[in-house]
Amino acid sequence: MGAFRIDTGARTDTGRVRAHNEDSYCARGDIGLWAVADGMGGHESGDWASATTIAALEAVPAAAFDTLIESVSDAIYGANAKIFAESQKRGSQMGTTVVALAMLGDRFGIFWAGDSRAYLLREGQLVQLTVDHTQVQMMLDRGLIKPEEAAVHPMRHVLARAIGVDGGMEIDAFVDEVVPGDIFLLCSDGLTGVVDDHEIEDVMRGGGSSRIADQLVSMTLDRGAPDNVTVCVVGVTADELALGGEASR
Template identity: 55%
Template structure:
């Protein structure tokens, strides 16, 4: 698989300041140009297992270089994880599931897949674009004009998901595709981060610091604000690939 962009990526997760176990999972594969963040639900081992099932399913994909075929394979992997988690929950008599946000880059194309309220952002030209829309009860209320966007984070139903991998037998996965550009910075993260850092501050950090430093700063700032939830983030930066230009052959006899 060839790429017209040079990619640099980093990922990190932390249990947070309150919880004793980490139900988040992430997978970073610069070799395959796939990056994933998943946030489990169901409590303790169940949520952790569900999130790991999602990242494990996606980690089995080996891109072919055919963008459309690879996108179908990614979607199929998420649907496969949904079936695995749902069937396990049915057998155990419990409900468990996971969010997922996954980024795939091939050449100048990117595809983004998500279910739940883990988010993806794109910083381009100094402007932060939120690429995902939360699959949550509160976001549905915002969309219908029932509550103001600024009241969403503090709403008592803020953590109630409308859609999650493994919660139901059927699943709808949202997907967008577009072109990536040199200078693009992608951020994938669980809601443990976005519940503590507003978009304006995320934009400032991504624009002002290197990718590794920005990741460390985002995690540290979340913890400074008493992170009641697990926090996970992955940053992917794109720059123009170095091109080798052959020098003209010089004529004349060699000494």
């Protein structure tokens, strides 16, 4: 398969209501790793939890795909242990969501815990790659409520899983193949709480990772942005100029 050219756009904003930004992100096109984390537990605790998780991912070294996937998983579990130990020490719960994309050559991996999401636009169609780890999603999966009820349920932001909340926490992950033209979106729920999937799809169809990131954050701010908002957009195109099948990042 031919080499790829990777185009990244990432933006974060405190929003219109919150006093502090508890979101963090990394965009490491040099090794093929991107992530968004949304902290919980109050300003100091939420900031620290999300920053600790992103710092662990920032420390992941460049490697072949299989090793990269293993290192990303180890970094997230390591962050979970560190945050959980600190919360026990402080006597107060803290945690963070995380969603991460690792991509090298023609393969990608998605990792997540919580309700920060990963989407993929492929051939003009938007697909949500992650399933929210929330109490409401669990009720929806069990058929206890309908989708239209889930969208407005008062507990829709109550997490069933997050980094740092449980020493035995497990992340969800999967691996798949990249197709030229793919556009990935990682985001905190500050975006999806006010911009629906159809609108996200329309924006992403216009292409240009930086333009997409700018427009999605602008739409959120225009609608009052009651939460911090963070987006990381990764576009993939065939690199006709690359030689030897080596990815350009």
